Amino acid sequence: MSNKKKVRVELRKNRTRPPRPKGWTRDYSGGEFNEDAIVNDERVRSKGELSRHRTIIQEDQSGGKPGEIPTQDMPSVDTEACQFGRVIRVHGLYSMVQTADGREVRCAVRRLLKSLITDERNIVTTGDRVWFRPTGTDEGFIERVEPRSGVLTRASRRREHVLVANVDQLLIVISLVQPSLKPHLIDRYIAAAEQGGLKPILCLNKADLADRTELQPLIGSYTQLGIPVVLTSATTGSGIDQLRELLTDRATVFSGQSGVGKTSLLNAVQPGMALRVKSVSNVNQKGRHTTTYAQLVAMEFGGWVVDTPGVRQLQLWDIVPAEIQGFFPEFRPFATLCDFPDCTHTHETGCAVKEAVSRHQISARRYHSYLGMFQGTLRD
Ligand SMILES: Nc1nc2c(ncn2[C@@H]2O[C@H](COP(=O)(O)OP(=O)(O)OP(=O)(O)O)[C@@H](O)[C@H]2O)c(=O)[nH]1
Ligand SMILES: [Zn+2]
16 A cells, blocks of 8 residues: 555544454464464565564564563553553553544553563554553553454564564455556465465455456365455455454454555545545654554444555565465365475476366366466466
């Protein structure tokens, strides 16, 4: 998304999602996510701008991870005197916390909480669910940070920077026409979502210009994988209610090529939304630290649009060949049956994945995306 699409919106009463239980993990994941392996893997590099930054997700595991305060050390709070809210952006030493009734409270971090931090871990980051003690109508002190359910971080010269906590999903916006549908690109986005630990949702936009009946095989191949598919038209409004439902009470990263309709969809789910993102972004740019922090823009029906430069580039990740099959969950049951334990499912004999493709148990289109990614020949 370009800057013109960043906005901010008010949160309606009682729409804040309750903190997730500790130890919560995503139900859609590409297998074990080993943060250290990824951080230490020099091959996991992206191109251009991305060679300097890598985005990874960490699961909450009772503290000890970068960006986490061990739960047992976290002070308990007086819930009578304190209020609950969500950090929607960070300005240097202050965090803007949005309460359930839509107020924004500028909070510093309580000294005791700061003393728990021994290294350069972020005490409080965008997306955190926090308890704060009000010291005025729009000021307060953060006293407790709830355990994070997932942290999107950016590694920069081996140092980690937590961009945003508690992100849920990646909305992959694809245009059916103008620009034309590129199925291999969908698979690349899905791989990026898998790699980042985000739940992918496929949004096929400009449905008013396309023949729906021809789309059924394509839609079927993704719904079979458990990926929600929504067919939308920002112009006619069809599918927008369904999209809104998928976004409700979730923190969603919008991604997609230029011109696919991300701005139009934001405005369709909530009139004026794109403009609000833009106005927040402009305010934010005045701050010193703002370019490296993400922001959450609340939607009035509940839920957030996540806006961060690091996350927008997810789509451009370069993927290591050996990792690619991990992003194609439908290969898994067959891959264990291949003659060679390190089968790449390309040239080998006795490959159960290729056999499954010939028996139509795996979509030939998906398999070709796999081959394309494997050979590094698919470029946007
Ligand atoms: N017919 C039709 N046109 C659409 C639809 N959604 C968006 N458009 C048009 O497609 C063009 C691009 O839409 P945007 O919303 O600006 O696309 P974007 O993804 O935000 O593009 P970038 O800002 O370049 O990232 C505009 O002319 C829109 O009016 C749709 O559902 N149907
Ligand atoms: Zn194989």
